[in-house]
Amino acid sequence: MKIAVGSDHGGFEYKEKILKFLKDNGYDAEDFGAYSKDSCDYPDVAKKVAQSIQNKECERGILICGTGIGMSIAANKFKGIRAALCGDTFSAHATREHNDSNILCLGERVIGDMLALDIVDVWLKTDFSGDSRHQRRIDKLEDV
Numbered sequence: 082m083k084i085a086v087g088s089d090h091g092g093f094e095y096k097e098k099i100l101k102f103l104k105d106n107g108y109d110a111e112d113f114g115a116y117s118k119d120s121c122d123y124p125d126v127a128k129k130v131a132q133s134i135q136n137k138e139c140e141r142g143i144l145i146c147g148t149g150i151g152m153s154i155a156a157n158k159f160k161g162i163r164a165a166l167c168g169d170t171f172s173a174h175a176t177r178e179h180n181d182s183n184i185l186c187l188g189e190r191v192i193g194d195m196l197a198l199d200i201v202d203v204w205l206k207t208d209f210s211g212d213s214r215h216q217r218r219i220d221k222l223e224d225v
């Protein structure tokens with residue numbers, strides 16, 4: 082599974098840690114920036130990661146900013162993207178099973194780095210349940 086990873090300056094340190102975690106755990110990952118802590122605009126990075134999923138270059142994505150909120154708002158503008166901002170492992174598990182989320186958003190200024198890596202681990206390992214009620218609800222997201 083290829084994972085697209087991106088951040089702004091507010092999520093840069095966690096992006097670096099997550100890329101190392103992915104490499105150490107055998108995931109194929111692509112770094113969509115930011116490439117330094119210089120100030121940049123989160124919608125630009127969210128767009129690159131979202132489009133890499135839309136065009137099937139990557140299967141899933143992880144976006145980090147200061148709060149995770151800007152990244153989740155930006156990513157959810159793109160058709161077919163279901164971005165979930167998670168601050169706990171229960172939500173990370175549930176959003177994969179119920180929402181089939183394809184982007185995980187994290188807030189570097191909100192949660193600790195070890196929790197962030199646990200959330201990434203759970204989110205990547207959890208499959209969509211495939212239940213018809215969940216699929217029906219996901220289908221309705223594309224109706225709007």
Ligand code: RB5
Nearest residue numbers: 091146147148149150151
């Ligand atoms: C950057 O200062 C900060 O606004 C950004 O990382 C993010 O939290 C936006 O939602």
